[in-house]
Amino acid sequence: xxxxxxxxxxxxxxxxxxxxxxxxxxxxxxxxxxxxxxxxxxxxxxxxxxxxxxxxxxxxxxxxxxxxxxxxxxxxxxxxxxxxxxxxxxxxxxxxxxxxxxxxxxxxxxxxxxxxxxxxxxxxxxxxxxxxxxxxxxxxxxxxxxxxxxxxxxxxxxxxxxxxxxxxxxxxxxxxxxxxxxxxxxxxxxxxxxxxxxxxxxxxxxxxxxxxxxxxxxxxxxxxxxxxxxxxxxxxxxxxxxxxxxxxxxxxxxxxxxxxxxxxxxxxxxxxxxxxxxxxxxxxxxxxxxxxxxxxxxxxxxxxxxxxxxxxxxxxxxxxxxxxxxxxxxxxxxxxxxxxxxxxxxxxxxxxx
Amino acid sequence: xxxxxxxxxxxxxxxxxxxxxxxxxxxxxxxxxxxxxxxxxxxxxxxxxxxxxxxxxxxxxxxxxxxxxxxxxxxxxxxxxxxxxxxxxxxxxxxxxxxxxxxxxxxxxxxxxxxxxxxxxxxxxxxxxxxxxxxxxxxxxxxxxxxxxxxxxxxxxxxxxxxxxxxxxxxxxxxxxxxxxxxxxxxxxxxxxxxxxxxxxxxxxxxxxxxxxxxxxxxxxxxxxxxxxxxxxxxxxxxxxxxxxxxxxxxxxxxxxxxxxxxxxxxxxxxxxxxxxxxxxxxxxxxxxxxxxxxxxxxxxxxxxxxxxxxxxxxxxxxxxxxxxxxxxxxxxxxxxxxxxxxxxxxxxxxxx
Numbered sequence: 028x029x030x031x032x033x034x035x036x037x038x039x040x041x042x043x044x045x046x047x048x049x050x051x052x053x054x055x056x057x058x059x060x061x062x063x064x065x066x067x068x069x070x071x072x073x074x075x076x077x078x079x080x081x082x083x084x085x086x087x088x089x090x091x092x093x094x095x096x097x098x099x100x101x102x103x104x105x106x107x108x109x110x111x112x113x114x115x116x117x118x119x120x121x122x123x124x125x126x127x128x129x130x131x132x133x134x135x136x137x138x139x140x141x142x143x144x145x146x147x148x149x150x151x152x153x154x155x156x157x158x159x160x161x162x163x164x165x166x167x168x169x170x171x172x173x174x175x176x177x178x179x180x181x182x183x184x185x186x187x188x189x190x191x192x193x194x195x196x197x198x199x200x201x202x203x204x205x206x207x208x209x210x211x212x213x214x215x216x217x218x219x220x221x222x223x224x225x226x227x228x229x230x231x232x233x234x235x236x237x238x239x240x241x242x243x244x245x246x247x248x249x250x251x252x253x254x255x256x257x258x259x260x261x262x263x264x265x266x267x268x269x270x271x272x273x274x275x276x277x278x279x280x281x282x283x284x285x286x287x288x289x290x291x292x293x294x295x296x297x298x299x300x301x302x303x304x305x306x307x308x309x310x311x312x313x314x315x316x317x318x319x320x321x322x323x324x325x326x327x328x329x330x331x332x333x334x335x336x337x338x339x340x341x342x343x344x345x346x347x348x349x350x351x352x353x354x355x356x357x358x359x360x361x362x363x364x365x366x367x368x369x370x371x372x373x374x375x376x377x378x379x380x
Numbered sequence: 381x382x383x384x385x386x387x388x389x390x391x392x393x394x395x396x397x398x399x400x401x402x403x404x405x406x407x408x409x410x411x412x413x414x415x416x417x418x419x420x421x422x423x424x425x426x427x428x429x430x431x432x433x434x435x436x437x438x439x440x441x442x443x444x445x446x447x448x449x450x451x452x453x454x455x456x457x458x459x460x461x462x463x464x465x466x467x468x469x470x471x472x473x474x475x476x477x478x479x480x481x482x483x484x485x486x487x488x489x490x491x492x493x494x495x496x497x498x499x500x501x502x503x504x505x506x507x508x509x510x511x512x513x514x515x516x517x518x519x520x521x522x523x524x525x526x527x528x529x530x531x532x533x534x535x536x537x538x539x540x541x542x543x544x545x546x547x548x549x550x551x552x553x554x555x556x557x558x559x560x561x562x563x564x565x566x567x568x569x570x571x572x573x574x575x576x577x578x579x580x581x582x583x584x585x586x587x588x589x590x591x592x593x594x595x596x597x598x599x600x601x602x603x604x605x606x607x608x609x610x611x612x613x614x615x616x617x618x619x620x621x622x623x624x625x626x627x628x629x630x631x632x633x634x635x636x637x638x639x640x641x642x643x644x645x646x647x648x649x650x651x652x653x654x655x656x657x658x659x660x661x662x663x664x665x666x667x668x669x670x671x672x673x674x675x676x677x678x679x680x681x682x683x684x685x686x687x688x689x690x691x692x693x694x695x696x697x698x699x700x701x702x703x704x705x706x707x708x709x710x711x712x713x714x715x716x717x718x719x720x721x722x723x724x725x726x727x728x729x730x731x732x733x
Binding site: 050051052053055059077078079080081082083084085087088089090091092093094096126127128129164166168169172173174175176177178185187189204206207208209210211212213214215220221222223224225226227228229231232247248250257258 | 403404405406408412430431432433434435436437438440441442443444445446447449479480481482517519521522525526527528529530531538540542557559560561562563564565566567568573574575576577578579580581582584585600601603610611
């Protein structure tokens with residue numbers, strides 16, 4: 028393994044940042060990590076000043092979307108210690124995504140050394156206090172300058188960081204998809220492939236025009252089963268049972284999703300992981316047993332959904348009661364993330380070097 | 381409309397290029413066209429020296445695959461006149477693709493003025509003689525430096541050019557897809573969206589390992605119907621009838637495909653545009669009525685397929701006879717493209733300024 032080169036900046040730009048007003052993903056820290064794949068190996072792991080990268084216009088990422096990413100967060104406790112949440116799962120998943128996109132896997136040592144050294148350099152950017160975090164974006168792009176439609180032989184792996192408040196501002200209502208789809212059987216829906224996201228923008232913009240913020244995607248064959256929301260997995264609370272779709276090659280294996288399922292088990296909340304039909308959710312809405320819908324994801328953590336629309340059917344979820352699940356899971360997850368609660372499952376990863 | 385700025389190079393690199401050995405899409409001409417979308421309009425149309433572009437690592441194309449492209453070719457006749465083939469269709473399609481990817485449409489005047497001025501500057505790169513052409517790659521990428529998962533507000537439109545021989549070297553055999561898929565109903569399969577291509581690389585690499593060069597994708601629901609090959613539409617000749625799948629939201633509306641259908645009509649060749657089942661093609665293979673399979677696309681023009689595999693079923697197409705369709709359509713298309721035949725349908729577009 029090549030040694031990590033660190034070129035740290037002399038003057039941080041942190042004093043120019045208003046941490047009280049942080050739009051998601053627009054402000055980046057002082058440094059970035061990068062590493063190149065050339066001649067069959069990952070080389071030049073480097074932390075340097077955050078700034079533009081130069082690519083040939085024929086770089087394959089521009090033409091064929093050969094690119095994958097991850098989303099992670101770093102949290103700080105009251106002692107200024109920095110924690111990651113289940114980072115090995117992000118590492119495993121970016122390589123699973125990479126594999127499906129014919130991108131060479133990234134070595135674990137590079138990933139963790141690059142990531143942790145970067146976080147230690149940026150520690151002032153991680154503010155204490157619940158809701159504050161540093162959003163971390165590892166990603167890999169095909170850089171080879173050649174437009175033949177085949178896997179590239181050159182790539183760049185990078186990690187960039189953006190200080191964050193919570194991801195969703197305002198109220199979230201959703202449309203259950205009836206026409207557009209996110210992914211096919213045998214496709215790349217389970218991967219954090221760049222192309223999965225851009226493909227959702229247009230249908231989501233149509234939802235916006237109707238006053239809905241997100242779409243819950245349904246299976247492309249029948250549009251009868253609810254799958255995921257593109258940036259979130261989705262949970263339904265019917266009476267006291269928590270229901271979510273099983274992962275598949277169409278649905279992202281969300282780290283927050285599986286943490287919620289584990290916490291439910293730990294707290295004797297009944298769960299059902301099975302196909303969830305639009306029909307049963309509409310019936311549960313009609314008969315009063317549908318208590319909550321919420322999304323789970325790294326950026327959003329837990330995001331309650333206030334209402335949904337399917338065709339002409341519109342429904343407003345009831346007001347959340349004191350024992351609502353979305354607040355319970357959000358608090359339980361945050362308490363672990365911010366080192367405020369016992370970490371039974373070793374999900375917390377302290378950053379120390 | 382802002383005026384086109386042209387900064388031409390002083391010294392062409394053309395003398396360093398071996399036109400007898402041109403790998404597809406690796407050699408680029410002296411200039412490129414670019415244009416930026418900022419503050420709600422396309423500005424700065426510029427032709428400048430071909431070279432790297434600089435982007436923020438948070439540019440949305442890297443993360444969300446918000447990118448579309450086109451493939452076109454310029455041809456030269458013996459009088460050194462330059463011709464495009466149905467370029468209005470490429471212009472219409474890049475905007476159709478852009479629309480689906482929530483990318484602002486590109487103005488027609490910019491497209492044609494940028495393209496034609498670029499071609500006139502690069503006229504020495506377009507060699508006479510059949511098989512020689514200049515492959516043209518218009519593309520649009522989301523450049524806005526912000527990783528929120530929503531449509532970008534800033535884009536770059538570019539045109540780059542690469543001198544080309546024919547796209548496919550060697551023999552092409554295909555696998556009919558049984559597990560992996562290219563696109564979903566309600567997805568982006570009909571668009572030339574970057575992510576559609578990277579998603580095919582891994583399954584195609586598995587085909588390569590078995591000695592097959594391409595995959596003919598089947599419908600994601602049942603894998604019973606043959607759709608397209610990712611970089612080519614597909615035609616089957618059964619007895620003397622030419623059969624191809626109808627376009628849909630899963631299948632690219634290929635310009636070569638529709639030109640083949642028109643030429644078939646002009647030449648009294650029976651065509652059927654309808655779903656084509658794997659079962660019927662295997663039956664036709666078994667009973668001797670399957671005469672040819674070929675792909676059509678801008679890069680390949682017409683590419684005969686020598687054999688296919690579906691599960692354990694392997695079939696070698698019979699040797700092409702003198703009246704084979706693939707050679708007929710290739711010659712008919714090339715004759716129009718190279719200004720060697722009458723252009724009944726006004727497909728040829730002479731580049732003159």
